[in-house]
Amino acid sequence: MIEEDFVIKNKFGFHLKPLNELVRRISQFNSSVKVIKDDQMADGKSLLDLLTLCVAKNDKIKVIVEGEDEQEVIKAIRDFIEHDIFQYDSQYEQEQK
């Protein structure tokens, strides 16, 4: 089992579009993924669950991964939260214009 804390730094947080992609990536693995914000827990493979966590910028979350491919899973999540998610900000900003 791996536990890792993250602070969400992208401007718009866990919006529908980036979450859709995150769930798609997590779902490719066998490990179970739990995401915890405050006292609320969500299934990392459920878009709706994650969406209802209402994760906004600067929110802290804890991710718990358990399973044979847990190392790969946590890396995939880390890559996404620390890099890939930012591309959605500019996309979103452009749309707002």
Added chain:
Amino acid sequence: MKKEKRLKGIPAFSGIAIGKVFILERENDLLIPVHKISKENVKKEVARYKQSLEKTKNELSKTKERILKSLGRKHVELVDAYITLLDDRLFTHDIVRMIEEQLCTAEFSVSHALNKVIQQFEHSNDDYFRGRIIDMRDLGKKLLRNLLEKKRKDIEKVTSRHIVIAATLDPHDVILLKEQNCAGFILESGTKTSHVALVAQGLGIVSIVGLKDITNEEIEDEDDIIIDGYQGIVILHPTKETLQEYKKQYEMMTKEKEEIIYLKKSKSETIDHRRIGLLCNIDLPKEADKVIETSAEGIGLFRTEYQYINRNSLPTEDELYEDYYNVVQKIYPHSVTIRTFDIGADKFSQLGLEGVIKEKVPSLGLRGIRLALKYPEVFKTQIKAILRASVKGNVKIMFPMVTKAEEIDEIKKLLQEVKQELKERKVEFDNNIPIGVMIETPSAALTCNTIVKKVDFISLGTNDLIQYTLAVDRFNENVADLYDPLHPSVLKLIKHVVDAAHKENKTVSICGEMATDPMLTKVLIGLGIDELSVPPAVVLKIKKIVCSTNYSDAKELAEEILRCESSKEIIEILEKEK
């Protein structure tokens, strides 16, 4: 006769619509009749639920196709997310379990499950997540409609005289309504930024959202109804007088709208086909959007002073470049003329530069190109940033406050050094970037024949040109009345500059306030000006005049005015022209 009633909602797309009521679906059409089922019916109920889930997904896929076709990729992602959401555990498992274990009807289970989700969103302080409540309700409605087999009225029965009223609509419905040419719509749900509202804005349908209980009002199909999107109100059962008044407003608006659309489409040229370039002046990058909206042919003056004031250190090359490139790529393929900083020494000393002396008369002191040449490193940093932004080949660079031709030689030397440096850094730029100068002093105007040989274009900064020619500070109220754009000396200088530039086949633009005065447009055209650069807000006003001017008449007018001995005489002539 029912009494006139006015209700306030949120305008999604402003405008006036006058029409007949078409009630698509009342809120209580989707009330859930039965909550519980008996054990033996569980299997049937689950099957019924799964069927309507599939059906809803299929509908959404069709919606997706349709949106792709009419609105483009940008709007598809939300529908995509809806489809993905329906694959979520909540729909595939939780609701099924509720039917099986708690013996609830599919309708009740769906609405219960979604209400729980909605409650979670309600806790958030973030507008975005609160906004998702509408999405959830939307999804719920779709499912319920299929479960209850409640057919809404057919949207294809809507015609151009109808104003549609419903509890909710999805983006797909709005597109259909547009195709039916519907006059407008009113919804109980929605906010200004909800998806339906955005689509209505995109398609330009007059609409009011967030008007709770409208479907429960005492209205019937084919009743008269008015939407006043400017005030965000809906008028039920309008009186004859109200109808009359709104019909008048509506006609006036349509005329204006048609004119604006026509002007945006038309070329900026005189009746006898002389092209007059119509460009914009901007002071900040964000104004570039307004330039595009107003259909101007690019930016004739991008002032860069904002990058150097209200701060205590110099901007970096990257910082400058980012702003330029941002504007340049938006305006592409049209051109952007970036003017290097034109600030006084007083502003410069705040940037932490040494050796700047306080001046008694800044307007006659170290400003514009003089300051730039005194601090070549600061100047070169800006030129570098401008060159880097020129990769697409649509950037021109312009220098302010030139008073003699030698200054251009110095500028060109620096420009060469910067180009060399960028080449060594292997940075791409437009090697043939056109360079121009502002003519804003009498000395530059009178020696324009020498200056123009050294540059690619000329821009007349009439504000300063008038100030220096007439020796009047227009912000000094003691002499402000002496500031006179129509002083014969000013017009003679302009004429002199235009002739000198045209002799060398170079274009002349005007970016001062003279260009924004509709009374002067014809005169400027007559003087031979090639381009007018004005604030985005007045582009269409000036374009209208350009398009209704005859160049040969304008030339005559200019000649007549050049013969005048006073501005009073000139004003008399222009008054007659009106």
